[in-house]
Amino acid sequence: MDAIKPQGILEAALYVDDLDAAIRFYEGVLGLQQITRVDNRHVFFRCGRTVLLLFNPEETVKLRTGSNLPVPPHGSIGAGHVCFAIDAEGLERLAGHLPANGVEIEADFLWPNGARSIYFRDPAGNSVEYAEPRLWFSG
């Protein structure tokens, strides 16, 4: 089984109903670097060695007949979740940065092992978390 073991998550996906609002939020407020946008279908952001995919589910549930890349359809409705890794200093700055940019912090607490998480919503209602990696990984 080790032969097929992945190195880690390369892409996480969220679904949003308004790509423009999502870009204003993820690029404008969170400072992620946009890689590409395709019409009203999707926008992707670079984040370290990983990629955040934001899809409009109305488009991604369709088979892509116009493309020669056979990307399978997908798409969901309802609040998704993603968590980004950040250090304690970054979290402390985020706790000031979000309210200063009109973003309400929904939760800000320490897990039993002492790692801190901050939760807030993106414009589509997805639950976005920033957490210290020591929540899961020591060293």
Place this chain on the structure above:
Amino acid sequence: MDAIKPQGILEAALYVDDLDAAIRFYEGVLGLQQITRVDNRHVFFRCGRTVLLLFNPEETVKLRTGSNLPVPPHGSIGAGHVCFAIDAEGLERLAGHLPANGVEIEADFLWPNGARSIYFRDPAGNSVEYAEPRLWFSG
């Protein structure tokens, strides 16, 4: 903005209707290492320095009244998407491993930059992809 820049994605979430079937698939077929399971609510898997979260949306849309950790509710219906990083050799092995374990490969192709992706479905219908990181990152 650099002060609040995350290091990368720490957790990606998918929603599944059957945690037992999900465990048989992600642990038994894909070989991910289970971290924790909580009743019929969720099961988490370690994957390199990232974590795959599988949630039962019927449970996660509820406020967690029994917990003193104020984790915000979330939950979605419909096929989600996640992509794992793997090298070319691992992909080639995966292309044999999946059919040998009764998992149909839905797509297997090269992107314009030459990176290979393999797509298949988990038991809940989520679109799971394994791809070479050079799809997004050089070096």
